[in-house]
Amino acid sequence: MSGKSYLIGIAGPSGAGKSYLARHLAERLQEPVLPLDHYYRDLSHLPLEERAGSNFDDPAALEHELLIAHVAHLYEGRAIDLPTYDFSVHTRTDVTQSFEPAPFVIVEGLFTLHWPELRRLLGTRVFVNMTDDVCLQRRRERDVRERGRTPESVVEQFRATVAPMAERYVRPTQAHAHVVVFGSIPIEDEVEHVLEHVRQNTQEPGLQPAARHIRRSPSPSVPSR
Numbered sequence: 001m002s003g004k005s006y007l008i009g010i011a012g013p014s015g016a017g018k019s020y021l022a023r024h025l026a027e028r029l030q031e032p033v034l035p036l037d038h039y040y041r042d043l044s045h046l047p048l049e050e051r052a053g054s055n056f057d058d059p060a061a062l063e064h065e066l067l068i069a070h071v072a073h074l075y076e077g078r079a080i081d082l083p084t085y086d087f088s089v090h091t092r093t094d095v096t097q098s099f100e101p102a103p104f105v106i107v108e109g110l111f112t113l114h115w116p117e118l119r120r121l122l123g124t125r126v127f128v129n130m131t132d133d134v135c136l137q138r139r140r141e142r143d144v145r146e147r148g149r150t151p152e153s154v155v156e157q158f159r160a161t162v163a164p165m166a167e168r169y170v171r172p173t174q175a176h177a178h179v180v181v182f183g184s185i186p187i188e189d190e191v192e193h194v195l196e197h198v199r200q201n202t203q204e205p206g207l208q209p210a211a212r213h214i215r216r217s218p219s220p221s222v223p224s225r
Helices: 018-029 048-052 064-075 132-147 151-176 187-202
Strands: 006-011 033-035 080-086 091-099 104-108 124-129 179-182
Touching: 006 018, 006 064, 006 151, 006 187, 018 033, 018 104, 018 124, 018 187, 033 064, 064 080, 124 151, 124 187, 132 151, 179 187
Parallel strands: 006 104, 006 124, 033 104, 124 179
Antiparallel strands: 080 091
């Protein structure tokens, strides 16, 4: 391969298992993941209560201009300064992380397949599908366990913004995917579906099938959004 990065994009609704697939794919390839969660817009100009009430499930919540520019740099083999976001107060911090290009880079998030300018940079486009009831169950377990939220508040947010926004902006992007997987099949099958498309596009014979022994847990970790 050239000095450019081959980009693998993973999209899907919240709770479908995008980050779970991205993590296992990264482990298999020994390559990094670029989460879209780093690119939420800085809301420090708003009162905290108003920030918390923002719709984070709308693609406008992300600074997509910076995201696309950074992904283009990685595609070209150039390093980027990755922003960091503090979800506890909904602001971008002053700290950046150096993110180096690699033979493969996995780009993961709700809206990975939303913007045409971003889609054009992705060599392999993946959509992880899952039913709303399972997505809600996973999100509720995560937010109660990790964020101290009540089950009722999680359900309210899911019905108010998460599911409607997914229906409007996320689920339609499945039409742009090269590979579609259902987020309840064994994770090694998901990884192999993705790698098969990568092999076809890169002629990388070293990406051999892995031993089939990893099984998906009932409630894997899910992305921040």
